[in-house]
Amino acid sequence: GENVEQHPSTLSVQEGDSAVIKCTYSDSASNYFPWYKQELGKRPQLIIDIRSNVGEKKDQRIAVTLNKTAKHFSLHITETQPEDSAVYFCAANPGYSSASKIIFGSGTRLSIRP
């Protein structure tokens, strides 16, 4: 069935360094890949998304890359800051008849060391 795998489960980086979180998906028909950030005690919020007709998308310090052939996509955060500390979730929509579903990865807890 549909599956989204996310790595690593925890990540600690020095403030100012970059962080990379990687996800793979199983359904080759998936065409939408969002990333959500969940700060402690708060609801998840969309930070960036990418569609299958695009290989890369940037928004200030965050970027997402997509490799459709390998069925994986990654989140890149540059110049990390303390407020980047949170849990990050990747997600994908299975294709065709179940396209409205959104399946999430297991999450990455990112900690920024001062």
Place this chain on the structure above:
Amino acid sequence: DGGITQSPKYLFRKEGQNVTLSCEQNLNHDAMYWYRQDPGQGLRLIYYSQIVNDFQKGDIAEGYSVSREKKESFPLTVTSAQKNPTAFYLCASRDRGDTGELFFGEGSRLTVL
């Protein structure tokens, strides 16, 4: 003030009891979702609904039931058949279609005593 509202925020129940979690949205969204969040397991899909009077099972639907009688409302019932119901439950909504942002409620934490 537009948004998605879940209630109650905290709920305790005894084993063998059913409990219903409320989810209401005034964003005029067609699609609504219920997720369960456990530590280290991400957000797992319980049920989703693309339109009124229609809903589909997600990956962990056993022991849960839903209804979608109104566009604004998508209540989730946790039945006594759910083996491990203690968890954090998140409701979300978005416009109909296969892309677009999910808007989440603040969640309901259910504890079974």
